[in-house]
Amino acid sequence: MAEPSAPSVQPPDRERRGGAAPQGWSEPSTSRYLWRSIKTPILAVVAALLVGALLIVFTDEDALGEWAGLFRDPLGALSASWSAISESYSALFTGAFGHPTEIASAIGSGDVDEVQASLAPISEMIVATTPLIFVGLSVAVGFRAGLFNIGGEGQMNLGAIVAAAAGFSFPSLPGPIHVALVILAGFVGGALWGAIPGFLKARTGAHEVITTIMLNFIAVSLVLYLLSTDFFRQQAEPIAKPVVARFPHLLGMDLRVHLGIVVALLVAAGVAWLLNRTTVGFEFRAVGANPDAARAAGMRPTAITVSAMTLSGGLAGLAGANQLLSVTPSLLPGFAAGLGFDGIAVALLAGARPGGVVAASFLFGALRAGGRSMQIATQTPIDIVVVIQALVIAFVAAPALVRTMFRMKEVRGEATAFAKGWGG
Amino acid sequence: MRLELRGITKRFPGVLANDHIDLTIEPGEVHALLGENGAGKTTLMNILFGLYHADEGEILLDGEPVTFDAPGDAIAAGLGMVHQHFMLVPVFTVTENVMLGKETAGRFGLLDRRRASFAVKEISGRFGFHIPPDAVVEDLPVGVQQRVEVVKALYREADVLILDEPTSVLTPQETEELFKVMYALTRDLGTSIIFITHKLKEVMAVADRITVLRRGRAVGSTTPKQTDHAELAAMMVGREVQLTVSKDRAQPGEPVLEIEDLEVHDDHGHAVVRGVSLHVRAGEIVCLAGVQGNGQTELVEAIMGLRPASAGTIRVRGSDITGASPQDVLQAGVGHIPEDRQQDGLVLDFSIADNYVLNTFDQPPFARWIVRDEDAVLRAAEEGATSFDVRTNSVRMPASTLSGGNQQKVIVAREFSRPIHLLVASQPTRGLDVGSIEYIHRRIVEKRDEGAAVLIVSVELDEVFALADRVAVMFDGEIVGVEPAETASREGIGLLMAGSREEAAGG
Numbered sequence: 001m002a003e004p005s006a007p008s009v010q011p012p013d014r015e016r017r018g019g020a021a022p023q024g025w026s027e028p029s030t031s032r033y034l035w036r037s038i039k040t041p042i043l044a045v046v047a048a049l050l051v052g053a054l055l056i057v058f059t060d061e062d063a064l065g066e067w068a069g070l071f072r073d074p075l076g077a078l079s080a081s082w083s084a085i086s087e088s089y090s091a092l093f094t095g096a097f098g099h100p101t102e103i104a105s106a107i108g109s110g111d112v113d114e115v116q117a118s119l120a121p122i123s124e125m126i127v128a129t130t131p132l133i134f135v136g137l138s139v140a141v142g143f144r145a146g147l148f149n150i151g152g153e154g155q156m157n158l159g160a161i162v163a164a165a166a167g168f169s170f171p172s173l174p175g176p177i178h179v180a181l182v183i184l185a186g187f188v189g190g191a192l193w194g195a196i197p198g199f200l201k202a203r204t205g206a207h208e209v210i211t212t213i214m215l216n217f218i219a220v221s222l223v224l225y226l227l228s229t230d231f232f233r234q235q236a237e238p239i240a241k242p243v244v245a246r247f248p249h250l251l252g253m254d255l256r257v258h259l260g261i262v263v264a265l266l267v268a269a270g271v272a273w274l275l276n277r278t279t280v281g282f283e284f285r286a287v288g289a290n291p292d293a294a295r296a297a298g299m300r301p302t303a304i305t306v307s308a309m310t311l312s313g314g315l316a317g318l319a320g321a322n323q324l325l326s327v328t329p330s331l332l333p334g335f336a337a338g339l340g341f342d343g344i345a346v347a348l349l350a351g352a353r354p355g356g357v358v359a360a361s362f363l364f365g366a367l368r369a370g371g372r373s374m375q376i377a378t379q380t381p382i383d384i385v386v387v388i389q390a391l392v393i394a395f396v397a398a399p400a401l402v403r404t405m406f407r408m409k410e411v412r413g414e415a416t417a418f419a420k421g422w423g424g
Numbered sequence: 425m426r427l428e429l430r431g432i433t434k435r436f437p438g439v440l441a442n443d444h445i446d447l448t449i450e451p452g453e454v455h456a457l458l459g460e461n462g463a464g465k466t467t468l469m470n471i472l473f474g475l476y477h478a479d480e481g482e483i484l485l486d487g488e489p490v491t492f493d494a495p496g497d498a499i500a501a502g503l504g505m506v507h508q509h510f511m512l513v514p515v516f517t518v519t520e521n522v523m524l525g526k527e528t529a530g531r532f533g534l535l536d537r538r539r540a541s542f543a544v545k546e547i548s549g550r551f552g553f554h555i556p557p558d559a560v561v562e563d564l565p566v567g568v569q570q571r572v573e574v575v576k577a578l579y580r581e582a583d584v585l586i587l588d589e590p591t592s593v594l595t596p597q598e599t600e601e602l603f604k605v606m607y608a609l610t611r612d613l614g615t616s617i618i619f620i621t622h623k624l625k626e627v628m629a630v631a632d633r634i635t636v637l638r639r640g641r642a643v644g645s646t647t648p649k650q651t652d653h654a655e656l657a658a659m660m661v662g663r664e665v666q667l668t669v670s671k672d673r674a675q676p677g678e679p680v681l682e683i684e685d686l687e688v689h690d691d692h693g694h695a696v697v698r699g700v701s702l703h704v705r706a707g708e709i710v711c712l713a714g715v716q717g718n719g720q721t722e723l724v725e726a727i728m729g730l731r732p733a734s735a736g737t738i739r740v741r742g743s744d745i746t747g748a749s750p751q752d753v754l755q756a757g758v759g760h761i762p763e764d765r766q767q768d769g770l771v772l773d774f775s776i777a778d779n780y781v782l783n784t785f786d787q788p789p790f791a792r793w794i795v796r797d798e799d800a801v802l803r804a805a806e807e808g809a810t811s812f813d814v815r816t817n818s819v820r821m822p823a824s825t826l827s828g829g830n831q832q833k834v835i836v837a838r839e840f841s842r843p844i845h846l847l848v849a850s851q852p853t854r855g856l857d858v859g860s861i862e863y864i865h866r867r868i869v870e871k872r873d874e875g876a877a878v879l880i881v882s883v884e885l886d887e888v889f890a891l892a893d894r895v896a897v898m899f900d901g902e903i904v905g906v907e908p909a910e911t912a913s914r915e916g917i918g919l920l921m922a923g924s925r926e927e928a929a930g931g
Contacts, residue, residue, distance in 0.1 A: 100911045271598035278794040279929040286782070296730060296768040298751035352563065 017303070034115070041349050043402050044395035045363065052388040053085045053242045056380055060084035063298025088380040095373025096366035116254050121369065123257035127327060129365025133264040134319035135343025136350060136357035137271050139314045140192075142208075143352035144275055145308035151197060151212025152316040154219030155190040159317020160295035161226060162189030163205025163324050178245035179325060183263065183334040186321025193219060194313015195306060202302035208309065224333055232331065234344040240331035247325040260322045265358065267318065282309050316340060343390035345393045364389060425502055425539045425583040426451055427472075427616065432481035434467055441467040443480070443640040449584060454612040456627040459637035460660055460716060460883050465620050468637070469586050474498045474503050497714055499525075504577025505586040510569055514562035515540070518555055519544050540579075547575050551608050567598035578613075586618045587798070591626055592717065602632050607892055622660070622716055624653050624922045636660055656855035657715075657918035658885070669865040672873070672922065674893040678708035678741075678879035680846050681727070686736035688722045697723045698901040702879075704846065709868070709878040711892035711909075713885065715921050719901040720881045721763060724850050727879075728760050729753040741845055754783055759839035761832075763850035769835045772824040776816060780838050791886065804841070813839035813863065814917050829860030837863055840871060847871055850881040865890055885914055901922045 057063045066073065088301045098121040106118040135152045142149035149155075166185035169177060197211035216303030234238040247258035271386035275281035282305050286294040291301045319339055328335065346364060371385030395402050427449040434442040442464045447454045459465050470476045471643040472483065474492030485501060492498040495505075512521050523540040553571045561569060570590060577585055580878055587606075591599045607630070609615040619625060625632055628648045635645045636659040643657050681704040688697035691792040696719040704710045727730035728739055729750040737746045740756045754760070762768035770779050781790050781801050789800040805819040812833045816826060823831060832852070839847065849868065868891060872878050882888050888895055892909040897920035899928050903921045 158450070277796055277798075279791045279796055280794055281595070282785050282796060286771050286774070290767075290771040292768050293771050293782065295750060296728065296762055298754045300749070300751070 011049050017354055020143045037351060037353070038356070039358075040399050040402055041351065041360070041396055044349070044392050046088070047395045047402055048391035050390045051087070051391050052384055053089070055384055056085050056088045056389060057081045059381060059384070060088075065309055069243070084380075087380050088374055088384070089405045090376040091127040091380070092370040092385075094134060094365070094370075095121055095377070096370030110119055112252075113254075118253055119251060120255060121373065122373075123251060123255040125362075125366050126257045126261050127365075129361045130258075130260040130264050130326075131319040131322050131339050132342055132361035133261075133268055133358055134322060134344050135316055135339055136346030136361050137268055137343075137354060138315035138319075139317060139343040139347035140352040140354065140357050141271060141275070141308060142312040143285070143347055144281075144288050145284040145304060145312075146291065147198075147201075147305065147308055147312070148209050149194065149197075149212055149309065149312045149316075149343065151194065151215050151313070151340070152319075153336045153338070153341040154212065154216035154318035155313040156195045156320040156340045157219040157223050158186075158193035158320070159186035159190035159314075160320030160324055160331050161223060162186065162334055163317070163321040164232070164240050164243055167324055168241040171244045173245075175245060179247065181263060182243060182245050182325055182327040183318065183321050186317045186319075186324070189351075190317015190320065191310045191314030194316070195310040196289070198309025198313075204307045220333075224329065227331070227333065234330070238333060242329040243324045244249040245325060246329075247322075256313040256327065258326045260326050263318075264322070264361075267315070268358050280307070302350055315342065319343075330390075346390060348393055349396050351354055363392075397399065425616065426484075427584050428484040428487075429468070429472065430482050430484065432465075432468060432471055432478045433480050434471060434476060434484075439642050442471070442478070443642075445637070445642045446633055447642065448878070449616045449618060450633075451583075451616055452610045453632040454610055454619055454630050456615045456631035457618060457620045457637060457668055458624070458627050458635045458656065458660060460622055463660075464636040464640040465637055466588065466642075469505065469618070469620065470589060472498065473503060473586065486651040496525075499580055499582075502581065502583035503586065504580060504582025504584070505569065505588060506573040506588065508589040509594060510573055512561050512569060512572060515560060517558050517560055518564075518572050518575075520559045521561055521572055522579050524576075526580055543579055544575060547578050550612075551605050553605075561660070565598075567594050567601065569853055570598075571605070577610075582615065583738065584616045584618065586620070588620045589622075590619070591623060599626070606630055620909060622661075624656050624715070625658065628653065639752070653772050653922035654915050654918045658914065660715075669862065669869055669890050671869045672871065674708040676893070677875065678706040679703045679705050680741055681879060682737075683723075683727070684737045684739075686723070686726060686738065687734045688726045688731060689734050690720070692720055696901050697726065699736070700898075700901075700903050702738075702896060702903060702906075704877040704879050706845070706877050707872055707875050708893040708896045709872050709880060709891050710896055711880045711882055711888040712896050712898055712903075713882060713888045713917055713921055714898035716883050718898050720898055721850070723898070724760075724763070724848055724881055725746065727753070727848055730757070750751065754842075757845040757874075759842065759844035759847040760838060761835055761847070761849035761852050763854075765828075765832055765835055770823045770831060773822055776809065776814065776818050776823050776834055777801050777819040777827065779834055780805040780808050780819070780841070782838065784838075784842060808837040808841055809834070812840075829856045832856060832864065834858065836867060839869065843869075845876055847876055847878045848881075849878070851883065852880065853884070853887060861887075884915065887918070889914065 004200070009078065016201065063077070063080040063084040066077040098118055103118040106114040135156065137156070138152050139149055144146055163182045165185035167182045170181065173181065193215060196215060197206070197208045198207040200211050201208050227238045228238060234241045241274070247260050249255060250257050250259060250261075275284065283294070283299050286297070286299060287301045287304045295301050320336070323335070328346050346360045348359040367385045367389055371382040374380050374385075376381040429445060429447040432442050432445045433903065445464070445468055447468075457465050457468070467476065470491075471478045474494045474497050483492070484490065489568065492499060501915060513524065516524070519541040520728060522544050523535070541557040544555065547553075548555040549573070553575065555568060555571055555575065564572070574585070574647070590602060594602060606617055606619070606679060610617060631648055633645065633647055633649070635655070636643050636656065638660060679877055681702070683702045684702055686697055686700045687695055690696045698719070700723060711722075712720055726733045728746070729748050729752065731880070733746055737744055737790070739745065740753075740758060743756065745753055745756055748756070766772060771782065775887055778785070778801065784790055785796065790797055790804070802819060807817050808814070809816065812838065814826070814830050815832045816830065823834060826834065836852070847868070852868065853864055856864070865887075868880070880887070882889055894906060894908055895912045895917060896906045897904050897917055899920065900923060907916075
């Protein structure tokens, strides 16, 4: 080590020597950085589709029949398997994105009805994607602040309760204002429900994994109770009065795709901005990465825990408002339908990055919408989609497995920080 | 069993943790391994126990070379280790913990608790442990838990027992008990004991032989009869590297930091800072010398607002900051170089630039309202990195890519970039190479000359004498002496650090 140069003088040799920087670690270019961060998730999806293909063969009667006669006709078994796989996956694809040729010819013909019909799969895919973006952002915000929010389901329900009340209580409000009010109500409901575990953790150290799970049960029961009150109930049904405000449809009344996706993308952009460009996000990330250093630097980890959980809950609440303003106009038992938990999968696949959340939501939305068409077209059970979804997460959570499968070298600093949420 | 370590060398990135260490443990002896934190004691024992692989060197048992790939191998060869943090399952009973890893099964593969329980009773009876075999471990006092660890090792028929800082969790009475046990083990069973510690008094009380480690090297081997506290202290903190920094006489001004009758408790509720009063004036460097674990850490945490004071006051420039939040303390113009830079000083995943503004990120020019100005951050960080000679390709790189010395320079640069009246630096050069040490020392002296008050906490006498205008010595939670640096002697300070107040006063 050379004599350190005088402080006021530019040191003569500011290079690698002495530093522990790994060889070849130059300033990361944007594209390289992007590839580095999406490599594992993409390969995880590929691996999951490969395993899914095996399952398709095992659930296909014809292919299984051919395999029974493997020694008589080995090629037959393979071709039957191949056709089962390719038919199922192409049905999955067209179920999510439509037939490219059909869309092209429809647009060429200029017939509005035809164009609408050809875009129906894409519309359904986007409808399935929209709530996933909200719940995915919710979990991602928690991850970045070192919190594992498993309470998306409950926060979504609470958001829906408040949003539903706002949605049927002011029927005479002008449409756009009413929509905005319902969205805000959804955020507030979820935020309050998220703030509770945040507060409990800050005050008592109670782990958010435990408290959010418990609050999920309470939220579901609360919905059931409220549906028995005259304020919420419509006539004698255990279904709440419908929300009057609606998201406008984007591509005509025949397609269900609605303004929610635009709101979701705006919110994702907002969350990305908050996390990466603001002091609030800086504190979230600092506390998530090293709470001790954050505290020593004058930040207040307990206060940040509360605000991160509040924001996380609010985002899950937006998913509730989104559903009420679009596909499920009334609060009813089982309203959240597991969406809150899908947020965990989305955020894990996304590496807790808002941009990744959008991409992962589209993937899962496509699997979901495509899976329905696949079941109708090929009798391949839609449960395959659930299995693929689970496999994606398993592969993302076990990057070593994917690395072994694709013979990748370990990248320094690739390890995810998600497990930290369990630390305490 | 005779255990020999020959030329053990272990390198970590940027650190030579063990540098050709030779160590021989004779059967039935208590061999003390003495050294400061970071001297390489734990690394050496982890190599011996199969947790790390040595880069060079060999281990011999009764003259036969052995290799341990995992702790299981070491245990099978007759080694037992009682870790500083116990490796016990808190919700298991004593018997279950003792059996763990060496379960005795009866017929049908069922656990034979009765036999293990009998063995626990037998072993603990032989040494007067009084451990109830069916008690759940988490209900037992810490001292008893430690005995469970000892029983565990004996149950596995350990010939060599490694005790890693065993007394750090014990009360004085429990420590006495432990020493009796150690004596009984070596006498009755011929067990060899490697006793790792940094407490001189204990070494003198129980050791047959003493090996002192310093900065990864075995700097000397001796026996309690041949040595004394002062010599051991000098060996521990070293004197072979003469650190010098040219500085003028201090021009002390008004008191900046005034601590009066401060009392602070540790996490276990013990008073570890007891009635400390200390003043640091503008333009002077006060070094707080002392062996690790005598309350210095808690004292600094109390100043920085990271730990509540249970009594007394802390004032900075006349205003009371006792019980203030860390943010308020920083705002009052206090700079902090934390003892553990990776734990408390940096967010390693963050870029160097973001670490550079870790405590000013929300102030202009780095942020307006809540919007961060990253260009301003990058510009300031570039400037700081240049003027503090931080060696990196880019301040956008994660702080984890820097060597220890450069990480520390980032922290120093950050603290010096704010207007500070008081600098509190804990072990500012621990683990750094000589070049970085000199550099950081020089910058600290410059800060003093600008009129800042500086409080340095250090266990290195070299550092203390290189920097201090006044030396305060902390022992057992109290300040046992304050002297101007020019009249203080290494021997005198060493004796005070070792807790021998009277001898020091006499000599």
